[in-house]
Amino acid sequence: MGCVITGVGAVSAFGVGMGPLLAALAEGMRAVGPIRHFDVTGFPTRVAGEVPVLDIDAGWLSAVGGLPGEHLDALAASGLLRDRKVGFxxxxxxxxxRAAGCGDAEREASLVLALGLEQAFLEDFAPLLTPAGKLDFAADAALSAPPVRLRSRVDLAAEWVRRVLDLEGLALVNVSACAAGGLAIAQGAALIERGLASIVLAGGADSMVNPLGLGGMSRLGAPSPRAAPDACRPFDRRRDGLVIGEGAAVFVLESAARAQARGARPLARVLGWGSTQDAYRVTAPRPDGARARLAMQRALTRAGLGPEAIGYINAHGTGTPLNDPAEAQAIASVFPRGVPVSSIKGAVGHLMAAAGALELAACMLPFAEELLPGTANHLERDPACAIDVIGETPRRARIDALMSNSFGFGGQNVAVVLGRA
Amino acid sequence: MTPVAVTGWSLRTPLGVSIDEVLTRLAAGERAAAPNPRFDATTYPCTLAAVIPGQPAKTRHARFVRRMGLWGMQAATDAMRQAGAIGGDRTGVFCGYGGLRAHWEDILGPLQRQRPDAAGAWEAGLRLLHPFWMLQHLSNNAHALLATDLGARGEGVTLGGANAGAQALGAAAAALHAGTIDVALVLAYDSLVEPEMVLELGMREVESQVVPGEAAAALVLERTEDAGPRALVRLRAADGADGARGWPSTRTLVHVARGLGDAELSGPRGLPEQPGLPGLPGLPMLLDGAGVGDEPAVLAELGAGATFPSMQRQLGLLGGAAALVQAIVLGSWLRAGRARSALGLSAGAPGLCGAVHVDVS
Structure with missing residues (x-):
């Protein structure tokens, strides 16, 4: 039983929709810039791949997102849209x-959503702080009735997707850090392969572009210290850290038989996936990329393809000093004859839990336009990354299969192989 | 559904941190509810909570993982030791993470001078965040550290939410059956006893005997043919859902239970009755979760006449850890010769439920 993609949706720093994402990538554009929706004065990092919306409300979801209005007032009233990933x-x-032409007949769909950290809201804390410097949660009468403020549950975005689309199937929330997006697509395809579902909505959403997220990441030292639009330079000799991004991408996956029966046009096929764990260090990838390599090999095996069949790799490519050479080494060992590689993180930032999902959405560009996305800010080749990195300009090529890598905190690795429909 | 073998297990619950102790106290009908020791809850609608006694042993991982994650890691280590399992390329970790339970003490300093509009947030205090604060609040930190400690390099995943334990069991079983791994370490942990969760649950102790609880638990799973006589019990697990805005319907719970395939849903007869573990004719069944409110209807649908009414009345609500604790309690009870199979159902989130079927066949 084959698994096909019949619909894709995306929210990124290029805007809402697959159209803006693919058009911008086809032009070799980048959207990383100064953070605008809160005051970043003093933060060590002040740039991000920020979705161009200051406040997400029911009006935005209706006008820009195109969502039906019946649930939006309740959602907006709950205050939970302050967690930007819910809206994304x-x-x-x-x-x-909508793109997949789904309706009432598809309500049985399952949902596998990759989500990032629960979000806490700074503005809620001030009224709860007592003179003694403690938090008195019960002091705020509004807190005694759900939905609670202060934080959004880890699975809240999934709950609202199910509610708005009226889904009845299984619902899983993958919280495997930066590998979660790729894993969610793999899990969705696995549900179809194992006969547990015939249609699955799978993807990821995340935003750490908020005071606590940016503050925590800054203190961790992961972002590039340069608050510049070219702060993230994947595979470049001058790379010095990542740039935070935000957004979402969601796919309609279904069995080929179901898609054919209902007349849905496949956009691509999910051919295989592989997942491994580094089990090396919490804060660093294995330098030799051995476990990442195995994830790629397993994905090829499951797809029934040899490395020569892969025409493009969308790399994890964070632009950090340690990730990129480890990933390059893994790619070089699996693809000794070379393969074009790029990372879109220089253009849209690192979407964390949603990264793998958005990058798979970007992988629609080769199938739709016969263009391989470029690598924004990749200007100087690094001998430690001895692979065929596509520079800033997209490369024209017709390919039949590609691979997307995601490697998460703690060494969680996943590779997903897509094929032309 | 093909069962898998459980070859190791361990738990940490409000009624104790060893299986024997927990079973003994469950059988004695004890309730763990007590004034919430985690914070001053005297002004809250529910002042009681069921909390794991003591503190997890301090390890070097306390830099990265807080209390519940440490409990989960310790249960997981115990389970692996009991199973005689080691890590390697064919061992995977599957984690059910109930959700972030903020450690407010870690962040109060950086919050003290924050403005409601978050203006100047960095200088107002966020610059004081601990460098590892982000790591301490990552959803998969326990997973990552366990995998590193054990050298578990196989396929694995961290799932989140109040049904995450049941889902992690299902994902692990699927990976075993698919042959991508040979050993699955499944752990789950959740705590509902912190202030914001107590308020979100909206529980009032005068209306319900169920209080917020917490637990950590771990199971080691292998294919039954690989485990052979090392199997403690056999396990089938599934998760299910419907479109309900509230708790899943009786129909859904029954559907998920029946979806366990060839699991025998009509049990033995004439079980001895005990306090807390009433033995009645039929399949022993354990129903847990805030959303399992219509036990008689579920029982009638499944044709099972027997039930442990609910362990949550004694242990408190266990959220994402419920399914694993159910599997261990039921499995241990079966191994004591009480019956040959038992079923646990849990419903911890709107529209979502889990089911575990344990047998000693």
């Missing part, structure tokens, strides 16, 4: 749902 997930899921 809804907009991307709705776009995918």
């Amino acid at each position: 997930a809804l907009a991307a899921a709705h776009e995918a749902w």
